[in-house]
Amino acid sequence: EDIVVSEVQLDPDQARVTIRNLPDVPGVAAHVFTAVAEGQIMVDMIVQDVGQGGLANLSFTVPRSDLDQCLLLLREVTEPWAGAELSFEKQIAKLSVMGIGLRSHTGVGEKMFRALADAGVNVQLINTSEIRMSAIVAPSDGQRAYDSLIRMFRA
Amino acid sequence: EDIVVSEVQLDPDQARVTIRNLPDVPGVAAHVFTAVAEGQIMVDMIVQDVGQGGLANLSFTVPRSDLDQCLLLLREVTEPWAGAELSFEKQIAKLSVMGIGLRSHTGVGEKMFRALADAGVNVQLINTSEIRMSAIVAPSDGQRAYDSLIRMFRA
Numbered sequence: 001e002d003i004v005v006s007e008v009q010l011d012p013d014q015a016r017v018t019i020r021n022l023p024d025v026p027g028v029a030a031h032v033f034t035a036v037a038e039g040q041i042m043v044d045m046i047v048q049d050v051g052q053g054g055l056a057n058l059s060f061t062v063p064r065s066d067l068d069q070c071l072l073l074l075r076e077v078t079e080p081w082a083g084a085e086l087s088f089e090k091q092i093a094k095l096s097v098m099g100i101g102l103r104s105h106t107g108v109g110e111k112m113f114r115a116l117a118d119a120g121v122n123v124q125l126i127n128t129s130e131i132r133m134s135a136i137v138a139p140s141d142g143q144r145a146y147d148s149l150i151r152m153f154r155a
Numbered sequence: 156e157d158i159v160v161s162e163v164q165l166d167p168d169q170a171r172v173t174i175r176n177l178p179d180v181p182g183v184a185a186h187v188f189t190a191v192a193e194g195q196i197m198v199d200m201i202v203q204d205v206g207q208g209g210l211a212n213l214s215f216t217v218p219r220s221d222l223d224q225c226l227l228l229l230r231e232v233t234e235p236w237a238g239a240e241l242s243f244e245k246q247i248a249k250l251s252v253m254g255i256g257l258r259s260h261t262g263v264g265e266k267m268f269r270a271l272a273d274a275g276v277n278v279q280l281i282n283t284s285e286i287r288m289s290a291i292v293a294p295s296d297g298q299r300a301y302d303s304l305i306r307m308f309r310a
């Protein structure tokens with residue numbers, strides 16, 4: 001059985017914000033998160049993949065109750081960046097598989113994504129570390145994804 | 156002083172792989188990570204931001220010594236996906252700020268990114284959780300980024 005995975009979590013209370021076409025230069029992430037911190041907004045998961053052509057995209061999650069305030073701050077901070085596009089998803093479901101040594105146990109990621117796939121759940125965002133692997137899915141998929149992960153990891 | 160941040164780490168021994176234009180449908184992430192797991196390859200940081208137009212990008216890091224094997228497996232698994240593009244960076248520097256409650260302390264992300272910005276370091280990828288915030292930067296920026304983070308967090 002899977003003793004490396006200690007817990008499976010479903011967090012249905014966050015929202016996701018995405019900023020596309022940020023200038024991919026030093027200081028931009030700092031500007032964004034300084035603005036968000038000024039709003040006392042808790043940022044949970046930040047995801048940025050590599051940029052292309054001098055532009056980068058950035059997504060992060062916040063408590064749903066902070067979304068409006070967050071968007072207000074972001075509109076202001078992204079205003080000087082002409083091409084930047086702000087978008088958001090008010091309802092998301094965040095699934096997390098937690099444990100220790102999740103990367104040295106090469107099977108955990110595979111199992112997590114297979115469990116989600118078997119449940120027909122599309123993975124929208126991924127963010128992982130050695131102790132927590134998280135996937136964002138549509139809110140309507142949250143429960144089914146959670147059940148599938150529980151079965152997979154017998155957590 | 157910052158008691159919430161317990162440690163700053165520089166990991167100069169990983170490589171980054173990116174797959175662009177993956178079909179954004181259930182089962183794709185599972186396929187990718189099953190293939191990688193079959194190669195016994197340790198995946199550290201996985202980052203996937205939201206897709207667009209039915210396509211998604213996915214990046215992850217592996218030990219540099221596993222890069223060639225990883226690319227071999229990925230070429231095979233992505234072959235059926237016509238538009239998928241594989242790219243990689245053999246040398247990266249991964250900076251991590253570690254502690255507890257990193258998201259509830261709204262200042263930590265802001266400080267981390269400001270420290271990197273002040274050092275003139277461009278952030279290529281971001282992956283965060285409550286206990287670890289990681290940024291991938293160019294290998295030539297690794298030491299300077301590390302020094303700047305140490306100063307910021309007096310860790």
Ligand SMILES: C[C@@H](O)[C@H](N)C(=O)O
Nearest residue numbers: 026027028029277278
């Ligand atoms: C996009 C953003 O992360 C930028 N590369 C920065 O370093 O701030």
Ligand SMILES: C[C@@H](O)[C@H](N)C(=O)O
Nearest residue numbers: 122123181182183184
């Ligand atoms: C791109 C990949 O994550 C896909 N959305 C999946 O669910 O497998």
